Amino acid sequence: MNTSVDGPGGGAAAKTAVRDRLLTERRRRPLAAQVAHAHDLAAALLATPEVARAATVACYVSSAGEPGTGPLLAALADAGRRVLLPVLLPDNDLDWxxxxxxxxxxxxxxxxLQPVGPGLGPDAVATADLVLVPGLAVADDGARLGRGGGSYDRALGRVPLGTPVWVLLHPEEVGVAVPTEPHDRPVTGAATGDGVVRLPR
Known part of the structure; x- marks a missing residue:
């Protein structure tokens, strides 16, 4: 069981070491494997009851190396879901x-990449029935390792308790010992091409 790590072995320096390792592993993934995983991820999410009953889903546009969200965004639109995407503000907070x-x-x-339509304000993420976020890894207790900018920790502070918050990952990035800091916000699940793992929060 791999839970979050704090105290002397945790913190910013430990996060940097884990991030470097995970980013190196992502860069080694073949393009064909990335494309296949993006389609498997979309199918896995569309099969969940949380997506089936969601009117609004907060998601994001994946960047290089991340589990691809292109097929997912298309599938959500085809299923009639309202999709909110983040808009990075000058202070690294997120509008939607x-x-x-x-x-x-x-x-x-x-x-x-971000939408060019009118911003709804940082609090708009609170209207989502399901929030899908990026990350590099997640521990068994829901501790999420992000890129270090703090944007999503701030955004997740606005999500009501009870709203599912899932990080999109590759299968081997689930159940990783994640260093934590006091400001880190946990997630309630991890979605990969293999399916969704629901976690405590």
Whole structure:
């Protein structure tokens, strides 16, 4: 059982070491495997009761190396779901806008793509019935390792208790010992091409 790690062995320095290892492993993944996983991930999520009953899903546009969200975003739109995508603000907080298709995306900082439609405000994430977030790994107790910018920790602080919050990962990134800090926000599940693992929060 791999839970979060805090105390002398945790913190920022430990996170950096784990991030470096996981990012190196992601860079080694063959393109064909990444494409196949993106389609498997979409199918796994669409098969869940949480997606079936969700009117609004908060998601994101994947960047290089991350589990691909392109097929998922298309599938959610085809299923009639309202999809909110993040818009990175100057202070690294997240605004949210409705996704209307791939043509509404524009380049942003850090190589991200984000919608160009009107922002709904940082609190809009609280209206989602399911929140899907990026990450590098998750521990068995729900501790999530992100990229270190803190954007999602701030956003998840606005999500009501009881709303499912799932991190999208590759299968081997689930059940990893994750260093934590006091500001870190846990997630309630991890979704991979193999399915969804529901976690304590």
């Amino acid at each position: 806008a409705v996704h209307t298709g791939p043509d509404d995306l524009a380049p942003a900082r850090y190589g991200l």
